[in-house]
Amino acid sequence: MPAPRTLLDKIWDQHVVCTPSGELPLLYIDRHLVHEVTSPQAFEGLRLAGRRVRRPEATFATPDHNVPTTDRRLPIADPVSKQQIDTLRANCQEFGVRLFDLGDADQGIVHVIGPELGITQPGMTIVCGDSHTATHGALGALAFGIGTSEVEHVLATQTLRQAKPKSFEIRVTGRLPEGVTAKDLVLHLIGRLSTEGGTGYVLEYTGECIRGLGMAERMTVCNMSIEAGARAGMIAPDATTFDYLRGRDFAPADFDRAVAAWERLPSDPAAVYDRVEIFSAADVVPQVTWGTNPAQVVGVDGGVPDPDVFGDSSEQASAARALEYMGLAAGTRITEIPLDRVFIGSCTNSRIEDLRAAANVIKGHRVAATVRAMVVPGSGRVKRQAEEEGLDRIFTAAGFEWREAGCSMCLGMNPDTLAPGERCASTSNRNFEGRQGKGGRTHLVSPAMAAAAAVRGHFVDIRDWEYR
Amino acid sequence: MEPFTSHTGIVAALDRANVDTDQIIPKQFLKRIERTGFGQFLFSDWRFLPDGSPDPAFELNRPEAAGATVLLARRNFGCGSSREHAPWALSDYGFRAVIAPTFADIFFNNCFQNGMLPVKLSENEVAELFRRATATGQPYRLTVDLETNTVTDGEGFTASFSVDPFRRRCLLEGLDDIALSLTHADEISAWEAAHGLPAVGG
Numbered sequence: 102m103p104a105p106r107t108l109l110d111k112i113w114d115q116h117v118v119c120t121p122s123g124e125l126p127l128l129y130i131d132r133h134l135v136h137e138v139t140s141p142q143a144f145e146g147l148r149l150a151g152r153r154v155r156r157p158e159a160t161f162a163t164p165d166h167n168v169p170t171t172d173r174r175l176p177i178a179d180p181v182s183k184q185q186i187d188t189l190r191a192n193c194q195e196f197g198v199r200l201f202d203l204g205d206a207d208q209g210i211v212h213v214i215g216p217e218l219g220i221t222q223p224g225m226t227i228v229c230g231d232s233h234t235a236t237h238g239a240l241g242a243l244a245f246g247i248g249t250s251e252v253e254h255v256l257a258t259q260t261l262r263q264a265k266p267k268s269f270e271i272r273v274t275g276r277l278p279e280g281v282t283a284k285d286l287v288l289h290l291i292g293r294l295s296t297e298g299g300t301g302y303v304l305e306y307t308g309e310c311i312r313g314l315g316m317a318e319r320m321t322v323c324n325m326s327i328e329a330g331a332r333a334g335m336i337a338p339d340a341t342t343f344d345y346l347r348g349r350d351f352a353p354a355d356f357d358r359a360v361a362a363w364e365r366l367p368s369d370p371a372a373v374y375d376r377v378e379i380f381s382a383a384d385v386v387p388q389v390t391w392g393t394n395p396a397q398v399v400g401v402d403g404g405v406p407d408p409d410v411f412g413d414s415s416e417q418a419s420a421a422r423a424l425e426y427m428g429l430a431a432g433t434r435i436t437e438i439p440l441d442r443v444f445i446g447s448c449t450n451s452r453i454e455d456l457r458a459a460a461n462v463i464k465g466h467r468v469a470a471t472v473r474a475m476v477v478p479g480s481g482r483v484k485r486q487a488e489e490e491g492l493d494r495i496f497t498a499a500g501f502e503w504r505e506a507g508c509s510m511c512l513g514m515n516p517d518t519l520a521p522g523e524r525c526a527s528t529s530n531r532n533f534e535g536r537q538g539k540g541g542r543t544h545l546v547s548p549a550m551a552a553a554a555a556v557r558g559h560f561v562d563i564r565d566w567e568y569r
Numbered sequence: 570m571e572p573f574t575s576h577t578g579i580v581a582a583l584d585r586a587n588v589d590t591d592q593i594i595p596k597q598f599l600k601r602i603e604r605t606g607f608g609q610f611l612f613s614d615w616r617f618l619p620d621g622s623p624d625p626a627f628e629l630n631r632p633e634a635a636g637a638t639v640l641l642a643r644r645n646f647g648c649g650s651s652r653e654h655a656p657w658a659l660s661d662y663g664f665r666a667v668i669a670p671t672f673a674d675i676f677f678n679n680c681f682q683n684g685m686l687p688v689k690l691s692e693n694e695v696a697e698l699f700r701r702a703t704a705t706g707q708p709y710r711l712t713v714d715l716e717t718n719t720v721t722d723g724e725g726f727t728a729s730f731s732v733d734p735f736r737r738r739c740l741l742e743g744l745d746d747i748a749l750s751l752t753h754a755d756e757i758s759a760w761e762a763a764h765g766l767p768a769v770g771g
């Protein structure tokens with residue numbers, strides 16, 4: 102009998118092209134996603150060496166990081182951003198790569214459109230010059246972020262030099278309590294694992310709680326694996342996955358045959374992981390980050406910690422520095438923190454389910470007079486769907502700005518940024534210093550928590566919310 | 570790629586953990602389409618005061634760190650985004666090696682692609698290096714030798730480190746790893762023939 106294998110083992114074994122003696126294995130890459138910021142130097146490298154893209158039909162590109170989220174008919178004001186987007190367009194044309202361009206109905210954040218178009222499929226290896234590529238693991242793929250030199254390597258060879266990562270089962274038992282979301286779960290996990298607890302591992306999320314999550318929630322969880330240091334997160338494909346993919350644009354033509362193959366992917370019952378940790382979903386409460394990395398997080402019913410409570414001196418120093426940057430005093434109740442801005446968007450939380458959750462909270466309410474709030478759908482499709490459901494009118498009636506698709510204020514490479522000192526409740530994934538704008542202060546939360554904070558002007562416990 | 574064999578240089582001691590790539594090179598500088606010219610923006614938000622002048626309190630701006638080519642840092646260096654602009658900026662500024670107890674994976678891999686050596690030493694060894702580097706207020710020099718896999722200061726400090734043998738060879742010889750991978754083109758084609766190209770719908 103063959104030895105029992107994990108989901109990671111199965112995908113890995115299938116994709117090793119060869120392991121030449123004294124070299125790292127060459128791993129075959131099924132799908133390569135490309136965006137404007139990390140690809141220009143890679144295409145330039147190909148050009149200089151006279152190389153071509155080995156499998157243009159397995160390569161998909163979209164501009165997302167830099168794009169304005171205001172009226173798409175207007176020219177891009179920033180000439181340097183414009184040049185980067187023009188360069189992507191020219192490179193895709195020259196090398197024959199499919200581009201979902203600005204103005205294309207399907208343009209959007211690369212990690213939103215991949216699954217949405219069915220480009221992402223179970224059992225695949227998927228890479229992108231972007232650390233949140235882990236998102237695609239929610240469909241049972243092995244998906245991870247790479248640097249620009251590796252982007253060039255994949256373009257030229259359709260393979261990557263890669264040592265096999267270790268496997269780490271994160272088993273979540275039970276069900277999330279009412280009002281607690283996948284975002285709270287993953288922030289809770291990162292808080293326990295630390296920002297480097299997953300380094301060197303691929304996380305596989307398992308257990309009753311994970312099986313009960315919908316696809317958008319699974320994507321939220323896998324998306325933030327990188328914030329625990331893991332390059333990839335994955336969830337075994339099941340009926341939820343197959344139902345999600347059926348009928349999508351790039352789904353396999355013979356779908357039933359594909360499903361039969363995908364059903365063999367989940368880890369064998371006796372498979373052994375390099376590491377296992379078990380968490381209880383019942384322990385999770387709505388989370389709010391207080392510091393400058395995603396592991397600096399606490400329940401909404403808690404307070405800003407005193408740096409002295411941390412074990413080692415470097416963590417104490419990092420907490421003290423974070424409090425200074427965030428302009429917070431130890432002991433402050435989370436629900437007493439006032440906000441200037443609210444951002445609902447990013448590859449973590451900009452799917453239709455996220456927008457529905459936020460709209461449900463604000464229905465019949467108004468954004469607080471002290472807050473400026475915006476919603477940035479993850480893709481053109483999400484935006485159209487939301488408009489068909491009337492969510493855009495709920496948002497605008499409440500005082501939210503309703504924008505075009507892109508990364509926007511998740512990293513503020515486009516004009517959507519925080520001013521120095523501004524404090525923001527954000528559904529994105531990183532609260533690093535300056536991430537959303539130099540001097541800006543980011544608190545990571547779920548879409549429902551962000552929406553409620555927009556209404557009240559400070560954090561509130563969503564479990565107490567009065568829905569109208 | 571420029572080979573890396575052995576390097577001796579002045580140390581800049583950046584006494585912080587979890588230094589993320591958003592700090593190494595803030596996003597507003599990622600719009601360039603070249604690989605060069607990022608050194609001027611390295612640690613921009615930390616290096617410069619609001620008026621644009623160098624912040625004298627920042628570690629890299631101290632007189633003893635002038636001309637530094639070896640960066641010393643605490644745990645989890647390079648976490649966050651996959652941007653290769655981070656090693657590009659470090660290397661363009663002049664760094665040839667980064668020493669820390671642990672690194673984030675993508676940053677670690679990206680260094681090797683750019684002739685820059687990331688060196689993992691133990692927490693204790695790194696703590697000792699911080700002590701030595703900051704003891705006198707004078708420039709402190711280290712030799713990072715990839716042929717012997719050692720870090721030495723010529724004043725009694727010696728530590729050895731390990732590197733993946735393949736990455737080590739690429740760095741020592743300054744290999745073009747794409748050219749090397751393309752020597753396996755037949756195996757890649759054979760894989761494609763055996764597995765069928767994944768169905769592309771649409």
Ligand code: SF4
Binds near residue numbers: 165166231447449508
């Ligand atoms: S939304 Fe944010 S995290 Fe996601 S790809 Fe864009 S910039 Fe990166």
